[in-house]
Amino acid sequence: MNIDLVDQDLYRRDGAPHDQLAWLRANSPVHWHQGDAEREWPGFWAVTKHADVVQVSRRSDLFSSSRKLALFNEVPEDQRALQRLMMLNQDPPEHTRRRSLVNRGFTPRMMGALEGHIRDICHELVDEAKGRGSVDFVRDIAAPLPLYVICELLGAPVEDRDKIFNWSNQMIGAEDPDYAADPSEGPNAAMEVYAYANALAAERRQHPREDIVTKLIMPDAAGETLTEEEFDLFVLLLVVAGNETTRNAASGGMLAFFEHPEQWRRLVGDPALARTAADEIVRWVSPVNLFRRTATADTTIGGQEVKEDDKIVVFYSSANRDEDVFADPGTFDIGRDPNPHIGFGGGGAHFCLGNHLAKLELRVLFEVLAERLPNLAQAGPARRLRSNFINGIKDLPVTLA
Numbered sequence: 407m408n409i410d411l412v413d414q415d416l417y418r419r420d421g422a423p424h425d426q427l428a429w430l431r432a433n434s435p436v437h438w439h440q441g442d443a444e445r446e447w448p449g450f451w452a453v454t455k456h457a458d459v460v461q462v463s464r465r466s467d468l469f470s471s472s473r474k475l476a477l478f479n480e481v482p483e484d485q486r487a488l489q490r491l492m493m494l495n496q497d498p499p500e501h502t503r504r505r506s507l508v509n510r511g512f513t514p515r516m517m518g519a520l521e522g523h524i525r526d527i528c529h530e531l532v533d534e535a536k537g538r539g540s541v542d543f544v545r546d547i548a549a550p551l552p553l554y555v556i557c558e559l560l561g562a563p564v565e566d567r568d569k570i571f572n573w574s575n576q577m578i579g580a581e582d583p584d585y586a587a588d589p590s591e592g593p594n595a596a597m598e599v600y601a602y603a604n605a606l607a608a609e610r611r612q613h614p615r616e617d618i619v620t621k622l623i624m625p626d627a628a629g630e631t632l633t634e635e636e637f638d639l640f641v642l643l644l645v646v647a648g649n650e651t652t653r654n655a656a657s658g659g660m661l662a663f664f665e666h667p668e669q670w671r672r673l674v675g676d677p678a679l680a681r682t683a684a685d686e687i688v689r690w691v692s693p694v695n696l697f698r699r700t701a702t703a704d705t706t707i708g709g710q711e712v713k714e715d716d717k718i719v720v721f722y723s724s725a726n727r728d729e730d731v732f733a734d735p736g737t738f739d740i741g742r743d744p745n746p747h748i749g750f751g752g753g754g755a756h757f758c759l760g761n762h763l764a765k766l767e768l769r770v771l772f773e774v775l776a777e778r779l780p781n782l783a784q785a786g787p788a789r790r791l792r793s794n795f796i797n798g799i800k801d802l803p804v805t806l807a
């Protein structure tokens with residue numbers, strides 16, 4: 407089978423990437439993917455089984471997030487220092503300190519307190535859409551929801567929402583000409599977010615509020631605090647990690663309902679199913695397709711020897727359809743319970759900080775949609791994002807009547 411997992415257009419082909427990933431799980435579960443001297447990337451081990459992805463994710467000592475930063479191409483020298491300060495690119499014990507400082511802002515209690523606000527936003531979005539009759543589900547519902555929630559978390563003024571939205575698109579969609587005219591827009595947008603966060607923190611130092619930003623810039627009980635730079639980078643991470651992922655989960659979930667109308671009827675009949683549906687959507691869509699690590703020593707993954715400094719890429723999208731873990735993995739079943747998907751990561755130090763928040767947003771959104779828009783229907787083809795990293799949908803026309 408011809409497999410190019412680096413192809414930015416992979417997701418836009420019929421059946422892909424699941425045909426390729428299923429073949430790898432069956433025939434070469436820890437697969438050496440050749441590099442390409444011309445495109446200047448060195449090759450990597452593609453890890454596709456659930457158990458192996460979990461092993462790699464939980465052993466930060468053997469599989470580092472800080473060594474060799476990039477997924478495929480190397481990160482340009484001038485961006486490396488900044489990237490290394492980002493939590494996602496660190497290993498314990500350095501990562502542990504930062505993670506515990508930011509965990510203070512993301513406790514289940516703090517996230518739960520947002521439920522009413524999230525419900526209000528969902529109703530507002532539905533009210534606006536209803537006034538028009540037909541809308542683009544991505545632009546009008548799936549995209550504004552997480553964006554408004556992140557802005558709320560940051561205490562950013564309403565008039566800044568569009569600006570933050572565009573930066574986020576440019577960073578993630580740097581490979582897609584609809585979002586960024588040229589790939590250098592990504593790093594430029596990142597610098598804008600960085601400066602924005604800096605100004606936000608400066609303002610809160612002067613005028614503290616009862617919000618997450620204030621909490622994060624204040625010392626914890628042990629007197630530890632995020633440095634200015636760490637805080638700015640954390641905001642950058644939030645804008646990327648919390649925004650696009652949830653948007654794509656919501657759009658991909660809606661598309662899954664259109665493709666499985668019996669599941670939509672089930673949800674409309676019993677909106678309380680939105681709780682298990684949220685997990686099934688994350689399993690089915692796997693909005694983050696993959697992540698990378700680097701081996702810190704000669705070791706084995708699923709019996710395959712790998713060498714120190716080899717790049718390892720874990721495919722959540724594959725693990726989430728692993729026949730050894732899920733009964734009928736190719737069936738979208740909103741009542742699936744238990745659902746040990748690893749769409750938020752395979753556990754360990756970097757497990758998604760926003761997983762409670764993302765699930766809350768998805769649950770409330772689909773409850774509200776099932777209650778208020780039971781006749782939602784697809785009105786045109788979904789267009790997919792050009793990316794091998796993010797499983798994204800750019801537009802999904804719908805009618806509401």
Ligand code: HEM
Nearest residue numbers: 493494647648651652655694750751756757758759760764
């Ligand atoms: C990390 C997925 C929503 C913040 C991650 C990772 C994945 C992921 C796969 C990496 C795990 C690893 O390397 O082991 C998702 C998905 C989401 C989602 C599928 C939506 C459906 C969010 C939200 C936020 C968020 C809403 C914040 C508001 C983060 C952060 C990290 C992270 C800060 C880095 C954690 C660390 O390095 O310690 N997420 N995420 N994510 N996510 Fe999410």
